Amino acid sequence: MRKRATAKEVADAAGVSKWTVIRAFTPGASIAEESKRKVLEAAAALNYSPNLLARSLATNATHQVAVFVDDFANPQKLPFLETLTERLQAEGLVAVLININTHFDHVHALLHADQRQVDAVILFGTAFRSETLSDLQLGRGTPPMFVLARDSQIEGVPAVVCDAELALREIVDHLHERGYRRPGFMTGAPALSTALRRRHHFTDFWQQKGVDEIAVLSAEKYSAEAGAEAVRSYLEQTAPTGRVDVLMCENDILALGAMDEIRSRFGLRIPEDIAVVGFDNYEFCGSPAYSLTTYEQPRQEMIQVIVGMIAGRLEPETVTLPGTLVVRNST
Amino acid sequence: MRKRATAKEVADAAGVSKWTVIRAFTPGASIAEESKRKVLEAAAALNYSPNLLARSLATNATHQVAVFVDDFANPQKLPFLETLTERLQAEGLVAVLININTHFDHVHALLHADQRQVDAVILFGTAFRSETLSDLQLGRGTPPMFVLARDSQIEGVPAVVCDAELALREIVDHLHERGYRRPGFMTGAPALSTALRRRHHFTDFWQQKGVDEIAVLSAEKYSAEAGAEAVRSYLEQTAPTGRVDVLMCENDILALGAMDEIRSRFGLRIPEDIAVVGFDNYEFCGSPAYSLTTYEQPRQEMIQVIVGMIAGRLEPETVTLPGTLVVRNST
DNA sequence: ATTTCGTTTGCTACCGGGTGCAAACAGGTG
């Protein structure tokens, strides 16, 4: 594999200085038509293109954004990644995908991203603990951070989220209107502050409607299997008369897992015996096999906003966007 | 935001030269215990860590691998991305995720990745045409390329794939054994050479069993909706007596879309009226709501191999790995 | 012919490290 051509080599071939070559590749630079033509010809012959690494070093901007992901069990991540990469690329930015599930812990990963001089970091995880991150010396040399689709809770780190309060109000209103009175809430991470907040809203709105007793089901993580397991252990331990009549799951994956278990293992009907609500509106929720009532996050808008903040067009601040309740047959 | 500390600054603080600082951060470099301690102390105080950008420029290795993805409709991409990032990171490499669906065409994206000096490029797409890529001057300055989970067909570009011939043989054997005799094949990209090859194998094996007539259903792309549409138009145009008794879909997403349509729109039973087979073994295929017979790709092994080749441990060459037939209730 | 002004081009210095060589500095021998 041959070495790549450099500006100097092109310069020699075109009979100019290397700075003239650079100018030919810098939009809006002051250069004579004639020289530009000569340079571009020589460049084409040598298959030259500027080295972005060297440029980044000199300009102190890599146009790379690190995206930290920890929850690959949620297929909803994929459309988010699609839209995110698309929008970033439209801004001339590129996403460095970092898996913070296993070897890398958050701090290590952040350090690493920092060393790579990324222009920004997007925290796009479900279960990471904000506490680990707040330990870091933020605002020093660290790249600007943003949290996507989850509360931030880190001082000075803005988040772009779907309005959880509004979402849960709409959901509870809907459920109450349909006549449900014995609600349950399934969380995927009992100790996580974001999850606690959602549960809090859920509980709150039910109390405002005079319903005080809310069953809580804890799944071990955000996966279909964990959702199934949680609902299994609940149904096994709870007499039919004392059971919830509607189960709100923290995300669709938990909900779909729960639905499978409710129907095939316990032979119960949805929504007649137990209604189910999810969160995210993952593609398969609409399938007739599930037809899950859920809440759609405003993905396009959220990403538009976060990328706008990274690109510097928007003021970096926490933004809360309204989503949409999608009512289907599971309630 | 303060500027990051440089090796020179740390050197001044520690009372040594900048090269000694560099040595302190280079494993195995020749440096006295005493100096190393001093340097590390000063570095900690100044919050210094080496600039990987500058290092990459000097060493001509970025430890970044570009991953080109074009098909975000297939949720199966997500576990692949998870395993891929995990393995790459375990090798000290990092994945740059590039969406080649929209703004970027393949050639443009490759050029861009090239300019960023990535160490390798992984083509992890479904629908990209190899023809566009073979136009490029490969082997010049271009980074080494690898194709994941799809045939390569580009001269000198190795692929790591699941053995399609074996897979289709096992599938056809299984279907024949179950007594199916009127097979159909649904493709998501009728013109794509990889797809043609699979179809060819399918046809071939059936012919070896004396079945010559194979219905072909063409979906517009690899999505559940396209799968539903293809099966709808087929069923509407085909008299019940002439219909296939088993439908093999090129991937699970097409299959799941088809199943929904077959059951809810046409009221047919699976597998009694029409059996369905998918490909990939996406998580939800196992759910009781679908219970789809499908073929699992050896994801871990495939990624192990491709990362091994990138890391230079394995000889770069096309590798074909056997997958596993997963029989469920849809056949 | 001289001055003037705008365009074009070359140059120095720099971004933050890495490489290989040579000098400086041990410590142990004869």
Add this chain to the structure above:
DNA sequence: CACCTGTTTGCACCCGGTAGCAAACGAAAT
């Protein structure tokens, strides 16, 4: 005390660009 050997350290130069200044150039104005 000179000599040898192995370790440690400093240095010049390089990676491939960018920024901003100053010189060179050419055409119009005096």
